[in-house]
Amino acid sequence: MAVKSEVKKKKIVIQTIMYGAITAALYAAVFSFANPITELFSRGGFYAALPIATVFVFSFAHGAFTSNLWSVLGIVAITKRPTERPTVSVPRPTQRPRARLRMSA
């Protein structure tokens, strides 16, 4: 059991490093050419697709990195049993169930 969780932890660490490297590379790429990229992305019209596609790519890489990072730091969701919302008190039936006669032979 402990071995299994160790392997899982190692896998998360590797994924964090991998996505972290991808995110860092993406940020470095954009900010190394910040001025021409900003100029190109703000031309309007069909160039609107560029900033939108960029944020999708960044949110995939950076989103995966941050998700793994919190897991590595031990901040993971607590799985709780879903609680039923209290409902209004059910009105009592106005009629009593009829008494039945049971005959046993």
Added chain:
Amino acid sequence: MTDHALEAVKFIDLTWMNVSFLFIVGFIGGLVSGFIGSGGAFVLTPAMMSLGVPAAVAVASNMCHKFPKAMVGAYKRFKYGQVDLKLGVVMAASATVGVQAGIKIQEMILTKWGEAGSNLYVSLSFVVVLLFVGGYVFYDAWKSSKSEGGDPVPKLARRLQAINLPPMIHFKTANLTISLWFTIPVGFATGLLAATIAVGGFVGVPGMIYVIGASGLISSASELVIAFLMGLGGTVKWAMHGMVDIRLTLIILAGSLLGVQLGAIGTTYVKENMIKVVMGTIMLIVAVSRALAVPQYLTQLGLMSADQTLLSILDMVSFATMCLALAIGAVIIIGGMIKGKRAELAAQMAESYEHV
């Protein structure tokens, strides 16, 4: 398109101070958004403007970061079984109409009373809506924290759910059935507010809780779906006018993706009531912040006279109060998470002792 970005020299130079400031505000905004489904945007736009970013670029760049952040938050909370996708999509559809109506109202006010009139309308909307809705959310959170029975379905929602007005829609995750006609006004109001104060969630989430009858957890998670769809639509519009400063967007996104994940995880650490506490607190403080900005616009419209120094102090205090609202929200969330984690550890310890 003639309004290309660099022609108007609207992009600021970035310094390490600017970058750090935007990253931190992005992180806190993301944390709050991940937790209550909205928020953050109302501080980010003025924060960017305080650095010298023109209003249109600030709004566009903020919106361009908002929809991927909401997408990541919604995905995370979907994995926890908190998102009602159908509820989010139905609400977003009517919210789109609300946004158009909101823009029309804004245009009318702008034509009639100019920029100061428009700013006054925005600030008064902030004050009135946030004071009433936020006040009620806070009161309800306080009331349910006192009661032992948990978080029951509100009376109004129960009554509306009982009315059989076709088409009736069943929302599986939210576990409720309600007429489409009752979801439309909530979505419309969300869009109207989003077009006015940029944070539709301040009406959307309470609307889903008190009118539709979804729980706070489901409402705040489904609000992220609405934010994603509306944010994407808004970004397409702004980007087609070349208003997005991708550098600002990516810096905020770097912080907010860290925050939104933490906020989403945080919802599993705390009692459901906590979402209402955070939302009500932030709304009430923001209402105060906007109330402080009202004298400035009244003076600009010639409806009152005030000393310029006093007005600039009020403006600074208003911005600081807005940042404070976000910071207090973040402190409550992190505090709640620490408390939740401790309780979980204590429960684990007790369980392990029982097994010994």
